[in-house]
Amino acid sequence: MSTVEKAAEKLKSLQPEPQAPLHNDDAVPLHHAASTVERLHERPGTADHVAETAPWHVDSHALKRADLLPADDEAMARLADEVRRIKRPLLDNVSGKGARALPHPERIVVTSAVPGEGKTFTAVNLALSLAREPDFEVLLVDSDIPKADVTRVLGLDKHPGLMDVLADEQRRPAEVVVRTDVPNLLVVPAGKRHLLTAELFGGRRMEYVLDALGGPSRRRLLVFDSSPLLATPEAPILVSHMGQVVVVVGAGHTREYELKAALENVDGSQYVGLVLNMSQLPAIENHYYSRYSHDSPYPFPDR
Helix, strand or coil, X not given: CCHHHHHHHHHHHHCCCCCCCCCCCCCCCECCCCCCCCCCCCCCCCCCCCCCCCCECCCHHHHHHCCCCCCCHHHHHHHHHXXXXXXXXXXXXXXXXCCCCCCCCCEEEEEECCCCCCHHXXXXXXXXXXXXXXXXXXXXXXXXXXXXXXXXXXXXXXXXXXXXXXXXXXXXXXXXXXXXXXXXXXXECCCCCCCCHHHHHHCHHHHHHHHHHCCCCCCEEEEEEECCCCCCCHHHHHHHCCCEXXXXXXXXXXXXXXXXXXXXXXXXXXXXXXXEECCCCCHHHCHHHHCCCCCCCCCCCCC
């Protein structure tokens, strides 16, 4: 049993009511031969196609400098295995293989109770791993408006983003979607900060924008990097729009009462997965670490 599996087992009892739990063999993911996921049933969409412009370069070195990717190949491969295990139950829910039907399972938010637990690191690596799935494209949305780390590290500070399309009803959601040179990965920057972020997240236009960002064929997965649930008023509002919630828990960092308070913002209709981060247990205790050490986990273009 891996470190994260053990943590998930310990943390399941802290959830406010029974949820579809992380399976013992699926608790967390990243790299193993990516299996094909059933396509979502196509439904009419409201989004425009992403403008055909030169793809935005995702600089893996910048991600490493910002500690959003491991610095060496061995650590990258270990992380890849773990993230693969995280994404499997999420994908099962999207394709209808989960324990129960969920509202908007394609909307996945990554959050935490308090700052400093690694939720942006988790969101970025989850999005990169999901982008390797052959049946979906992935839209990484920077919805941590106060920090906007994804936007900053990718160099998208001057691009319009989520807040711009929420505040301006004349702007089409497709205008803020940035196609990258990582296959199947798109990004929505945070956009310009707004004093009424919580109100815009809770407004009627928010649901329209989320629906439009989902794409016309519903083969698009949305991964939101949210601010911590106990840190900003807009985070619980954003989570209320989601079908799946990934809560990152910092080993030796998150207090039990903080986690319990954070989980009170999740309702019984959503899938909740807990991910233990920053564990100091030796990697040898996780047998998954030894299996796929020579495969590159992410398809970054050579530059």
